[in-house]
Structures are given as C-alpha cells and as structure tokens.
Amino acid sequence: MTSETLFNLIMTTGQKNPAILMIGSEGSRNDPTVKQDQYQDYDITYFVSDADFPTFEQFDRNHFGELMIQQILPEKNQWCWLMQFMDGNRLDLKIQPVSSVPAYLAEDTLNTILLDKTGVCTNLPATTDRTHWIQHPTQREFDACVTEFFWVSTYVLKGILRGELLYANYFFGTIVREELYRLLSWRVGKDTDFSLSVGKAHKRLPDYFDGLECLYDLSDLTRTGLALSTALHMATELLPSLSHDLQLTYDVATVDRATDYILQKL
Incomplete structure (x- = not known):
C-alpha cells in the first residue's frame, strides 16, 4: 500500500476502536525542517x-501490512512494535495509557495529537524541533568531551602501532569521531545562537564542515592513521576559538602534549 493509504489506515483504526481515545504522532514527519520523502517512518502512539x-x-x-521484520519493545508504561513491511512502509507503533499524554507532550516538541476523542487536547502548538536543538555545553561537559577525545585517541594509536585494525577502528568510530562531532556541533550551535539541530547521527554536519568523509575511510592501518591525524588537526584548530566563544576553558598544555605525541608516533 502507499504511504498515504497506511496513514489513513492508522487513523481509521484509531477512530473505529472505542478503546483508543487519542492518536499521537512524533518524529520526523512532524519536523518542519525535514524534507519529506518515501523513507520516513510513521511514529504513532495509540493512547x-x-x-x-x-x-x-x-x-x-x-x-x-505484510511484515518483513519487527522488533517488540515492551517498555515501562507502553507497548512498542517497530514494523518494517514488505511494501516499503515502516510503522513504529506504541500503546500508552491516556494518563501519560501530558508527559508525552512535554517530552518532545515534535510530539502532537492527531485525534482526540476526549476533547482535552485543544489548541496544541505547532510542532518544532526545539527539543533537539544543540545545547550550550557546561564546563563539565566540555572538559569531558575534550579529555575523552584525546584519551581515546591514544587507544586508536595503540591499535595502529600493534597492527590491530579492528581495535583501532572500533575506538575511532565509536568514540573519537563522536567526540569530535560534539565539538563541531557546539561550533554550529554557537554560530547559530543555539537555534537548530544537526539531526540524528549528526547528519547535517556536512552542511557546515567540508572533508568529513575522510573520517570514514578506515579500510587499512594507513587510512585509519590518516583519519586520526585529520581528526586531531580538526580538533586542535577548532578548540581555541570554540573555547573562547563559549567562554569555557580546556587544558591547552595537555592537548598540545597529547597531539604532538600521537602525531609523532603515526
């Protein structure tokens, strides 16, 4: 069935079932900053x-629809089924008690109510991605990010020097690159007055920074070393102005020592 047909079925199912009092919708389909396409999920909650x-x-x-695969996630105060159908549609369907609606609406500015049989939810504000905007880091968050980036970079270096590609790539991909992206996101946040989101998995960062694709070529030890070197240069070039603009501090001497050590060993 088409995406539109599935949506109509979601709505009519809720309308016809007397036990379903409200239909909630969340996620990217409610995000005005996201370009709509055929791959978007329906994130629906029946209250x-x-x-x-x-x-x-x-x-x-x-x-x-005809299921291809699903995950069942029985979480606290809800039932949750993540369903991928053979026709290409995907539906993440949750069941929650109607008493949880106030918390649901307060949790995320993308959450809204599509159908309300009770008449309680009236004049709801338009959905926005405000909940997902980049937040100004605290000094503690900034310290943790900088320390983790350089500390785990030494793990990547150790893997490279030992010839352990999978070890090096694991720590680069899961921690070093992610901490770099936190720094880059804070740069975007500061430059835009912390008024936007860079999206799930930092997917909009390439709109603001060139050359990020080279951080993904980890196919051999030499390329992993180049990715690590690039990440170090990006971080060390960014940190002075970022810390100044955020009015936060970092241990410059430690960063310089760690950077010099790693680059000399690569």
Whole structure:
C-alpha cells in the first residue's frame, strides 16, 4: 500500500476502536525542517484508557501490512512494535495509557495529537524541533568531551602501532569521531545562537564542515592513521576559538602534549 493509504489506515483504526481515545504522532514527519520523502517512518502512539491498557499487549497489527521484520519493545508504561513491511512502509507503533499524554507532550516538541476523542487536547502548538536543538555545553561537559577525545585517541594509536585494525577502528568510530562531532556541533550551535539541530547521527554536519568523509575511510592501518591525524588537526584548530566563544576553558598544555605525541608516533 502507499504511504498515504497506511496513514489513513492508522487513523481509521484509531477512530473505529472505542478503546483508543487519542492518536499521537512524533518524529520526523512532524519536523518542519525535514524534507519529506518515501523513507520516513510513521511514529504513532495509540493512547487507550488506563483500564484497557493491560489488554493491548495482544493488539492486532496484521492489517497494517505484510511484515518483513519487527522488533517488540515492551517498555515501562507502553507497548512498542517497530514494523518494517514488505511494501516499503515502516510503522513504529506504541500503546500508552491516556494518563501519560501530558508527559508525552512535554517530552518532545515534535510530539502532537492527531485525534482526540476526549476533547482535552485543544489548541496544541505547532510542532518544532526545539527539543533537539544543540545545547550550550557546561564546563563539565566540555572538559569531558575534550579529555575523552584525546584519551581515546591514544587507544586508536595503540591499535595502529600493534597492527590491530579492528581495535583501532572500533575506538575511532565509536568514540573519537563522536567526540569530535560534539565539538563541531557546539561550533554550529554557537554560530547559530543555539537555534537548530544537526539531526540524528549528526547528519547535517556536512552542511557546515567540508572533508568529513575522510573520517570514514578506515579500510587499512594507513587510512585509519590518516583519519586520526585529520581528526586531531580538526580538533586542535577548532578548540581555541570554540573555547573562547563559549567562554569555557580546556587544558591547552595537555592537548598540545597529547597531539604532538600521537602525531609523532603515526
């Protein structure tokens, strides 16, 4: 079925089921900054009466499409099914008690109510991605990021020197690159008055920085070394102006020692 047909089915299912009192929607389809496309999920929550909620563990989902694969996540105060269908549609469907609606709306500015049989949720504000905007770091957060970046860079170096590609790549990809992206995100945040998000998995950072693709060529020890060297240069070039503009400090001497040590060994 088409994406539009699935959406209509989601709505009519909620309308026809007397136990479903509200239909919530969250995620990228409510984000005005995201370009809509065929790959977007539907993130939907059916809110049911607190009395009916325990029975919805067995909620029939077969009519939404032919399943390819699903994950079932029974979390606190909700049922959650992540469903990928053979027709290309994806639906993340949650069931929550209606008493959780105030917390749901307060949790994320992308969350909204599409259908309300109770008449309680009126005049809801337009959805925005404000909840996901880059936040000004605290001194403690800044210290932790800088320390983790340079500390774990020595792990990557050790892996390279030992000839352990998978070890080096693991620490580079999971920690060093991620901490660099925190620094880059704070640079974007400061430059834009902390008024936007760079998206899930930092996907909008290439809009602000060139050359990030070279941080992903880890196919051999030489290339991992080049990626580490590039990350170090990016961080050390960024830190003086970033710390000044954020009015935060870092241990310059330690950063210089660590950088010199790693680059001399590479």
